[in-house]
Amino acid sequence: xxxxxxxxxxxxxxxxxAGATEPVFDEVNFSVAQGEFVCIIGHxxxxxxxxxxxLAGLDTASAGHVFMDQREVxxxxxxxxxxxxxxxxxxxxxxxSNIAFAVRSKWPDWNRAQVQEHVERYVAMVxxxxxxxxxxxxxxxGMKQRVGIARAFAIQPRMLLLxxxxxxxxxxxxxxxxxxxxxxxxETHQTVFMITxxxxxxxxxxDRILLMSNGPQARVAEIVRNTMPRARxxxxxxxxxxxxxxRNHLVDFLVSRxxxxxxxxxxxxxxxxxxxxxxxxxPADPRPxxxxxxxxx
Amino acid sequence: xxxxxxxxxxxxxxxxxxxxxxxxxxxxxxxAGTPTVAPQPLTPEQIEYAxxxxxxxxxxxxxxxxxxxxxxLAQMAxxxxxxxxxxxxxxxxxxxxxxxQLAHSLARVALGYGLxxxxxxxxxxxxxxxxxxYRALDPFIQVLKPISPLAWMPLALYxxxxxxxxxxxxxxxxxxxxxxxxxxxxxxxxxxEWLNVARTLEVRPLRRAFEVVLPAAAPTxxxxxxxxxxxxxxxxxxxxxxxxxxxxxxxxxNEWNNLSLPNVIFAILVIGVVGMALDALFARLxxxxxxxx
Numbered sequence: 001x002x003x004x005x006x007x008x009x010x011x012x013x014x015x016x017x018a019g020a021t022e023p024v025f026d027e028v029n030f031s032v033a034q035g036e037f038v039c040i041i042g043h044x045x046x047x048x049x050x051x052x053x054x055l056a057g058l059d060t061a062s063a064g065h066v067f068m069d070q071r072e073v074x075x076x077x078x079x080x081x082x083x084x085x086x087x088x089x090x091x092x093x094x095x096x097s098n099i100a101f102a103v104r105s106k107w108p109d110w111n112r113a114q115v116q117e118h119v120e121r122y123v124a125m126v127x128x129x130x131x132x133x134x135x136x137x138x139x140x141x142g143m144k145q146r147v148g149i150a151r152a153f154a155i156q157p158r159m160l161l162l163x164x165x166x167x168x169x170x171x172x173x174x175x176x177x178x179x180x181x182x183x184x185x186x187e188t189h190q191t192v193f194m195i196t197x198x199x200x201x202x203x204x205x206x207d208r209i210l211l212m213s214n215g216p217q218a219r220v221a222e223i224v225r226n227t228m229p230r231a232r233x234x235x236x237x238x239x240x241x242x243x244x245x246x247r248n249h250l251v252d253f254l255v256s257r258x259x260x261x262x263x264x265x266x267x268x269x270x271x272x273x274x275x276x277x278x279x280x281x282x283p284a285d286p287r288p289x290x291x292x293x294x295x296x297x
Numbered sequence: 298x299x300x301x302x303x304x305x306x307x308x309x310x311x312x313x314x315x316x317x318x319x320x321x322x323x324x325x326x327x328x329a330g331t332p333t334v335a336p337q338p339l340t341p342e343q344i345e346y347a348x349x350x351x352x353x354x355x356x357x358x359x360x361x362x363x364x365x366x367x368x369x370l371a372q373m374a375x376x377x378x379x380x381x382x383x384x385x386x387x388x389x390x391x392x393x394x395x396x397x398q399l400a401h402s403l404a405r406v407a408l409g410y411g412l413x414x415x416x417x418x419x420x421x422x423x424x425x426x427x428x429x430x431y432r433a434l435d436p437f438i439q440v441l442k443p444i445s446p447l448a449w450m451p452l453a454l455y456x457x458x459x460x461x462x463x464x465x466x467x468x469x470x471x472x473x474x475x476x477x478x479x480x481x482x483x484x485x486x487x488x489x490e491w492l493n494v495a496r497t498l499e500v501r502p503l504r505r506a507f508e509v510v511l512p513a514a515a516p517t518x519x520x521x522x523x524x525x526x527x528x529x530x531x532x533x534x535x536x537x538x539x540x541x542x543x544x545x546x547x548x549x550x551n552e553w554n555n556l557s558l559p560n561v562i563f564a565i566l567v568i569g570v571v572g573m574a575l576d577a578l579f580a581r582l583x584x585x586x587x588x589x590x
Contacts, residue, residue: 056497057496057497058493058496058497076493076496076497076498076499077497077499078497078498078499080497081497082493082494082497084490084493084494086490088488088490088491088493088494090491090494090509090512090513091588091589091590092512092513092515092586092588093512101498101508102494102498105498105499105500106498135588135589137588137589137590155498
């Protein structure tokens with residue numbers, strides 16, 4: 001990493017619930033660069049969702065700090081969009097009104113036409129123009145999650161936080177939406193922090209993958225650099241031998257190493273590894289330079 | 298024709314109605330022999346008493362059996378046509394049309410209920426939003442809620458010193474609790490994730506209250522309003538019997554004092570129909586704000 005402060009910097013974050021002897025996690029350190037897609041993987045109970053909620057400003061940590069753009073995160077902000085695990089759409093509003101609710105929050109002085117134009121653009125982005133006036137209850141699970149994604153993108157946050165957004169979807173739907181997310185992120189150069197339980201999803205989407213050890217006292221034990229080329233395709237991903245090296249590394253960690261690193265046995269400053277490239281010179285940064293935020297026109 | 302469930306249910310309802318009317322008719326039919334049997338021969342004292350009360354037993358004798366018995370269907374029908382043809386006449390304090398009496402009752406209910414809603418819904422919002430206020434007010438609500446609304450009547454009459462306003466107060470006090478409790482419950486149980494959405498979007502408190510919490514809690518609030526309206530309509534009849542003057546409850550009591558059972562029965566039916574209409578109105582409102590998750 002460069003010496004200049006990262007876009008998002010997490011320092012010595014810890015969370016202890018009242019009455020517990022050990023913190024759920026402590027000494028969590030990592031950073032996210034602008035335009036980077038970072039996934040976090042770990043077993044249930046290691047505090048991933050708590051970390052994400054702290055980043056979102058919805059929860060507070062017991063210790064440690066989160067800085068975005070060198071300013072401390074102290075509460076929710078329109079700069080950080082969240083896609084919730086259970087879509088969290090308001091069932092009494094249509095797709096259009098759900099997204100318009102977010103758009104009006106960000107730009108309160110826009111007139112009706114501006115809001116509608118903006119809403120329609122983002123609904124089209126996730127391919128739901130035909131369903132724009134339907135209520136969430138009339139949509140399938142995958143469509144609802146798409147609306148959730150469109151709502152988060154529509155406010156053009158500087159950072160997007162996704163809490164296992166595809167967990168409840170079937171494999172086929174998940175694949176389609178993953179492709180969509182990949183395309184949208186490539187178009188918008190969105191900075192993303194995402195929780196997932198799916199190793200393949202992480203390899204498909206992420207530039208770097210944070211591996212968390214088991215709780216209690218979980219930590220980010222290792223950071224895996226995704227050495228696959230950025231232009232990844234779900235259809236061809238598994239033909240690349242490098243894919244299996246990364247995948248094996250991740251699965252090995254989750255199956256055999258993460259439990260042994262509980263109770264604070266993981267390092268506080270996680271090493272960054274590039275599986276499959278140990279014997280080769282360290283790889284060039286797959287993302288050359290932080291790209292300034294650009295939006296779909 | 299009889300294949301749809303609705304049609305069959307309607308037919309069954311009609312049959313049941315006819316059975317009830319048939320039993321009524323049979324029970325009130327004067328048996329062939331009895332009319333000839335004269336009513337209990339009156340003792341001289343009773344005749345004396347009747348004359349003192351302004352009644353001449355000898356003139357009344359023919360009409361007496363039919364008048365003192367349960368009304369027949371024909372008497373009911375004539376009472377109904379009388380009331381329906383002239384609902385709004387006003388011949389002084391004790392002789393007003395049924396429609397006029399109903400209007401008095403409905404106005405009292407509307408006033409008491411409206412005041413209760415004006416207080417209960419905002420207060421319920423505050424209680425639902427704040428766990429502190431919720432716990433602080435809970436003992437009061439738990440004690441005040443089970444009190445029969447009519448138990449407030451003496452206190453209301455003493456402090457307000459106006460029987461009509463006391464009636465309104467009783468409606469107010471009985472309809473406030475379900476609305477208050479349901480509003481607080483609905484507001485306190487708005488799904489956390491919707492509130493989190495509002496928080497991440499930096500939605501201001503007032504906008505959050507009106508655009509997130511209110512629509513989310515609206516079905517629960519409307520349920521409370523519907524229950525309250527049901528109770529208010531039950532209580533107004535009893536309250537008007539107590540305070541007198543005007544209203545459908547007073548009408549029932551007055552007709553009972555007149556021993557005019559057809560009027561009493563017709564008024565009972567009207568109370569039921571109006572209660573049903575009020576409930577249907579709220580059911581429709583409830584349907585309008587209900588959402589499918």
